[in-house]
Amino acid sequence: RSRSATRRRRRGARAAPRAAQAADWPARHVAYFSMEVALSNEIPTYSGGLGVLAGDTLRSAADLSVPIVGVSLVHRRGYFRQEIRNDRQVEHDAPWTPEHLLAELAPQVSVEIEGRPVRLRAWQYDIAGSTGYTVPVLLLDTDVSHNHPDDRRITDHLYGGDVRTR
Numbered sequence: 001r002s003r004s005a006t007r008r009r010r011r012g013a014r015a016a017p018r019a020a021q022a023a024d025w026p027a028r029h030v031a032y033f034s035m036e037v038a039l040s041n042e043i044p045t046y047s048g049g050l051g052v053l054a055g056d057t058l059r060s061a062a063d064l065s066v067p068i069v070g071v072s073l074v075h076r077r078g079y080f081r082q083e084i085r086n087d088r089q090v091e092h093d094a095p096w097t098p099e100h101l102l103a104e105l106a107p108q109v110s111v112e113i114e115g116r117p118v119r120l121r122a123w124q125y126d127i128a129g130s131t132g133y134t135v136p137v138l139l140l141d142t143d144v145s146h147n148h149p150d151d152r153r154i155t156d157h158l159y160g161g162d163v164r165t166r
Contacts, residue, residue: 021136023069023124023134028068028136031069032054032058032069032071033071034051034054034071034072036051036054037054037072037137038055039125039127039137040101042101044096045072058135059127061129061135062127062128062130062134063129064129064133065133070135070137070138071137071138072138072139072140073140073155074123074141074143075139076097076141076143076155098123098141101125102124103124107122108121113151118154119147120140120142121141121144122141123138123139140155141155
């Protein structure tokens with residue numbers, strides 16, 4: 001495989017959302033949880049080493065046909081984009097829209113946070129291995145219309161927020 005083909009595969013870039021492949025969920029014996037995961041340059045759900053490692057682990061699992069599902073958070077506002085201005089770091093959100101790149105899954109669940117229900121939905125991103133085997137990655141999202149405005153932002157930032165949010 002050429003280096004450019006490998007780079008294209010790692011980037012996993014998509015112009016429009018694709019329908020999620022039907023996963024045989026009961027056959028998925030391993031769930032891989034990570035706070036960040038590098039899926040593609042267009043999806044800023046990672047800040048560095050841990051995310052790259054998680055993404056590479058899931059790509060290797062797809063290449064080896066390992067029955068695994070990846071689970072992370074959607075981070076709609078990303079980690080951050082850095083700018084140096086007057087010798088100081090200035091941080092900007094790195095927003096993206098999962099609706100344009102991922103497939104929304106229909107079921108929603110509710111979890112209790114600080115004594116109140118918070119609804120979660122999942123977005124699916126499929127990693128296709130070299131053999132065609134697909135590893136689904138679920139990105140959990142609290143930006144659901146039923147939620148209180150503060151709860152809708154819980155999954156917005158990777159490593160963001162204050163002591164209460166963390």
